[in-house]
Amino acid sequence: SRRYTITLLPGDGIGPEVISVAKNVLELAGSLEGLEFGFKEMLMGGAALDVTGVPLPEETLTIAKQSDAVLLGAIGGYKWDNNEKHMKPETGLLQLRQGLKVFANLRPASVLPQLVDASTLKKEVAEGVDLMVVRELTGGIYFGKPRGFGTNEDGQEIGFNTEVYATYEIDRIARIAFETARKRRGRLCSVDKANVLEASMLWRKRVMAVASEYPDVELTHMYVDNAAMQLVRNPKQFDTIVTNNIFGDILSDEASMITGSIGMLASASLGKEGPGLFEPIHGSAPDIAGQDKANPLATILSAAMLLKYGLGEAKAAQRIETAVLDTLNRGFRTGDIYSAGNKLVGCKEMGKEVLKSV
């Protein structure tokens, strides 16, 4: 039997609830495929701030780096919103991404037939949407230097950040995107603002250069403002989207909301080597934390991505994906995806139902 060490980072808000449920599902699906897991639960985000004074304790990063994969719940909450930058839960997340060197963030957004009514888009626009956003995660304006505060020539206070990409950063994310598109429907749309930004001009140039290695993938380019429109107008036109860190932040959230079931959406962040980071794309939802109302399916599906992309255990991953669909087919729904005629359940009960289907 294969053994893996998994770092669990429950984090804040609904994080602990969804992680606890997803852990059980991961264990069962793994054991049925002969996998054994050693779990290490570590502090991260606001939970870490409260105990250690920093959002990503060194010990957490060390353990995470030594493990085979990292499963994160969610971080952040009102309590820490006005903290200074180095004391923000979000800063811990950025440090974790950088520390694990997970430069490729895969965010699938698809509309399940069972949940098509959850979308605010008309049924004929929403049904069949199945896209993947490949977001660059460790570069661009999130990490670019110089950054900070200062004074300009007129003595006015300024705040500034640098959007910067180097050739190798673009090339490696482009390769991941082309590989991803190849395994999907063979179409890649690169999103940039090359009509205005130099960083985007280099982006487009390099994506076009890398394209020559993937003649079987159809490459198109779109400006980010147009992409934000096209996601609303006709999301079905997209297969795989590749874009920079900040545009990916915006567009992947927009795409996820188009499915109407953000409580269902998982993400994987991968590097060249070392453990990947897997997390639901929803936030910590402090308003419903501790009330057993959260939808654990996004975290459960993140555990499936962990198995598939993080450990190469496609069979165990498939078990989880099938179990989630089966549970939906049996009519179980948390509040966020509830519609008349189905059975409303809480976080724990949803977890139990998925376990039955694994």
Added chain:
Amino acid sequence: SRRYTITLLPGDGIGPEVISVAKNVLELAGSLEGLEFGFKEMLMGGAALDVTGVPLPEETLTIAKQSDAVLLGAIGGYKWDNNEKHMKPETGLLQLRQGLKVFANLRPASVLPQLVDASTLKKEVAEGVDLMVVRELTGGIYFGKPRGFGTNEDGQEIGFNTEVYATYEIDRIARIAFETARKRRGRLCSVDKANVLEASMLWRKRVMAVASEYPDVELTHMYVDNAAMQLVRNPKQFDTIVTNNIFGDILSDEASMITGSIGMLASASLGKEGPGLFEPIHGSAPDIAGQDKANPLATILSAAMLLKYGLGEAKAAQRIETAVLDTLNRGFRTGDIYSAGNKLVGCKEMGKEVLKSV
């Protein structure tokens, strides 16, 4: 009778068609209110590139600056897409905005009851949407320095841009936004990425400081990724949105597509003094250029914004707005907003119908 000089910049693609129609409507509505116009038609965008080699000839900017208001059609097209930066139509537009110092871009997006079916959003989500994006237009990453190409420590090529805001830039756009919200439903949502970017932290700090001058306006803050979601989830929650140049580019296009009738949407760009710039938010649509298929209503409504915000001629503006609604009520539709039971017309005929209603 009051006399005004208007610079017309037809530009590229469908630009000339929609400008010619809007000019007639502007003239008639004005004359009925005792206004006289002197029009100066100048080269801009690709049209200028082809004749003069630059996208914004000096003469165009000079004439524009001397006039009372500028009405622009649209710029750009496949032909110039691969031009170098200083030879792109888009660069001419950025130079024009900077030259006229129009730092405040007002982009209303509302769903007319007559056109609610044009939205890809469900009727109950789309109907009643009436929001205004106030976008900062002459700062941020569009103009920030340093910018360009270079090499990093490892000898790798890099492309970089600077997102930068100074106190005075934020304060002045915030004031316009608060004034705008005050004249609307009294609610302002400032959109930033203050959990990651220093430029956004200063943005939020200054917007909060300016807020003390407007105790009657309710101010909220939202992260840009969440705003991209909320526009899809429940666009009715928004009244006035204020944001930086690049986020405004993305969110205002998303908001406009949510209405489903982007061929209807106008925009105004205003400075502290001097002529404002008025333009439809749609592009040059090269695929239908010269075919008399374009929807001229966005440009006609831009002419109304020109009267209202640019010249302070609210009555003449009202004439145009009412005429457009009346024309829609009489069932006239261009292809982009056509639905069964209405009368399909081209650009020129739509213009004639609006003239009848003025």
